[in-house]
Amino acid sequence: MGQVDQLxxxxxxxxxxxxxxxxxxxxxxxxxxxxxxxxxxxxxKIEIAGRKLLLELFREKSFAADxxxxxxxxxxxxxxxxxxxxxxxxxIVGCHQPISGFVRLCERQRAxxxxxxxxxCLHPLCSVVTGxxxxxxxxxxxxxxxxxxxxxxxxxxxxxxxxxxxAVVERDAEGRSNVLSDxxxxxxxEHSAYxxxxxxxxxxxxxxxxxxxxxxxxxxxxxxLSDVDAIAATSGPGLIGGLLVGLMTGKAIAxxxxxxxxxxxxxxxxxxxxxxxxxxxxPYLMLLVSGGHTQLILVRGIGEYERWxxxxxxxxxxxxxxxxxxxxxxxxGGPAVERMAQCxxxxxxxxxxxLVGEARLDFSFSGLKTAVRQAATEIAPLTDQDVADICAxxxxxxxxxxxxRIGRGLQRFKAEFPDLPEKPALVVAGGVAANQEIRSTLxxxxxxxxxxxxAPPLHLCTDNAVMIAWAGLERMxxxxxxxxxxxxxxxxxxxxSKAGTxxxxxxxxxxx
Ligand code: KG4
Ligand code: ZN
Numbered sequence: 457m458g459q460v461d462q463l464x465x466x467x468x469x470x471x472x473x474x475x476x477x478x479x480x481x482x483x484x485x486x487x488x489x490x491x492x493x494x495x496x497x498x499x500x501k502i503e504i505a506g507r508k509l510l511l512e513l514f515r516e517k518s519f520a521a522d523x524x525x526x527x528x529x530x531x532x533x534x535x536x537x538x539x540x541x542x543x544x545x546x547x548i549v550g551c552h553q554p555i556s557g558f559v560r561l562c563e564r565q566r567a568x569x570x571x572x573x574x575x576x577c578l579h580p581l582c583s584v585v586t587g588x589x590x591x592x593x594x595x596x597x598x599x600x601x602x603x604x605x606x607x608x609x610x611x612x613x614x615x616x617x618x619x620x621x622x623a624v625v626e627r628d629a630e631g632r633s634n635v636l637s638d639x640x641x642x643x644x645x646e647h648s649a650y651x652x653x654x655x656x657x658x659x660x661x662x663x664x665x666x667x668x669x670x671x672x673x674x675x676x677x678x679x680x681l682s683d684v685d686a687i688a689a690t691s692g693p694g695l696i697g698g699l700l701v702g703l704m705t706g707k708a709i710a711x712x713x714x715x716x717x718x719x720x721x722x723x724x725x726x727x728x729x730x731x732x733x734x735x736x737x738x739p740y741l742m743l744l745v746s747g748g749h750t751q752l753i754l755v756r757g758i759g760e761y762e763r764w765x766x767x768x769x770x771x772x773x774x775x776x777x778x779x780x781x782x783x784x785x786x787x788x789g790g791p792a793v794e795r796m797a798q799c800x801x802x803x804x805x806x807x808x809x810x811l812v813g814e815a816r817l818d819f820s821f822s823g824l825k826t827a828v829r830q831a832a833t834e835i836a837p838l839t840d841q842d843v844a845d846i847c848a849x850x851x852x853x854x855x856x857x858x859x860x861r862i863g864r865g866l867q868r869f870k871a872e873f874p875d876l877p878e879k880p881a882l883v884v885a886g887g888v889a890a891n892q893e894i895r896s897t898l899x900x901x902x903x904x905x906x907x908x909x910x911a912p913p914l915h916l917c918t919d920n921a922v923m924i925a926w927a928g929l930e931r932m933x934x935x936x937x938x939x940x941x942x943x944x945x946x947x948x949x950x951x952x953s954k955a956g957t958x959x960x961x962x963x964x965x966x967x968x
């Protein structure tokens with residue numbers, strides 16, 4: 457079987473793609489197949505000769521941050537299975553990180569892929585996939601939307617990291633939400649052996665699951681594609697391979713079903729969730745604390761965000777994951793550290809509280825991680841009690857840091873908005889929001905400062921497609937023009953485009 461045939465067979469077993477191809481005929485079939493071919497390359501369905509093309513397209517760094525990219529590229533191109541990845545990843549880990557193993561890659565990879573974005577988007581094959589070919593078919597191009605309908609329903613797609621998700625959500629004329637379906641497939645099992653998200657495994661898993669998930673979301677919602685008013689797909693920030701899968705799928709469905717497409721910023725999804733769950737009015741303050749992001753954001757309105765603080769090094773979830781890894785706790789690290797901390801002595805180690813007392817509202821966690829490493833190395837081998845004490849002391853240092861940083865944020869919010877008709881609100885989102893100690897610290901802080909503390913249910917705090925659908929609905933309801941079908945995925949896409957690089961964050965700027 458030749459290379460092209462192999463690629464086509466990769467596309468052929470895709471049920472949704474085939475249905476669409478039948479529905480709409482030639483043009484989109486071509487578009488879809490070109491996209492499928494690119495994804496199939498990532499999917500390891502080409503011979504070694506295709507490796508060069510693969511690497512040219514996605515660049516070496518997109519494969520696995522600093523985990524021996526050439527080796528990973530070879531393995532992907534050869535179509536090796538997960539077991540083989542494990543084999544050589546273990547080897548690399550053994551050389552470089554004697555006590556800590558290797559850490560969650562999600563954020564690291566996000567940073568690594570940034571450098572690739574421009575080249576990625578300029579690549580001729582890519583511009584065929586996401587641009588030129590489909591651009592002229594977009595009926596919504598340069599038109600103001602007339603979707604100010606009193607009632608809107610949308611299909612949302614999320615694939616930016618290690619969760620594949622689809623959802624159908626409605627919004628009525630008063631802005632009330634109705635979640636018809638919410639389907640999330642976590643890739644935890646695929647990645648846990650590696651101690652972090654491996655981007656190309658994530659992209660493969662999205663390809664394999666997304667079609668079925670979309671079918672399932674529509675089925676559970678008891679609607680068909682003709683019943684939705686638009687498609688919303690995450691187009692950044694995140695891992696470029698996963699974004700490509702979700703956005704391509706969103707484009708194909710939009711084209712096939714003749715619906716407008718909203719390319720949604722994943723962070724905007726997090727930022728607007730509290731309006732879905734609690735009907736919150738603008739403005740409010742949002743703290744996003746996940747494996748890839750740590751940001752304090754002023755949400756002024758739809759599309760109006762001001763970043764007040766960000767991390768200058770690691771994200772908070774990343775700090776939890778790295779700490780867990782070096783203590784030999786399982787991935788993901790946050791829940792494991794929290795569990796151990798429950799039986800530890802939080803006063804045994806006096807870990808640093810980075811940036812506490814400083815007027816700026818940024819965060820820093822890499823010094824804390826280093827202090828934990830030093831303490832662990834000094835008393836190694838560690839008993840279970842040592843590990844518990846380190847976890848409790850680490851969590852205490854984080855809680856104190858958050859209390860100081862967020863406390864200052866609340867003060868600034870009150871100073872800027874002294875006359876709000878309602879009690880001001882702090883919203884929290886991201887996986888770290890599950891941490892009980894951090895939650896109760898934030899709750900107490902809000903009580904003390906006269907703020908409402910809003911923590912949406914955990915499944916809507918972590919990555920999901922409901923928030924992507926909702927962000928699309930909010931934009932539609934506001935009359936925002938849908939995106940062209942040549943919209944590109946963006947591994948880096950700050951919510952606040954005016955926010956510059958923060959001091960201490962390295963030449964590429966803050967990670968999150
Ligand atoms: O938002 P999320 O589910 O996914 C992305 O980062 O995209 O966040 C995952 C992060 C991981 O770093 C995980 O260790 C952390 O949230 N996390 C926690 C807890 N549960 C999850 N961190 C601290 N305490 C927890 N209970
Ligand atoms: Zn997220």
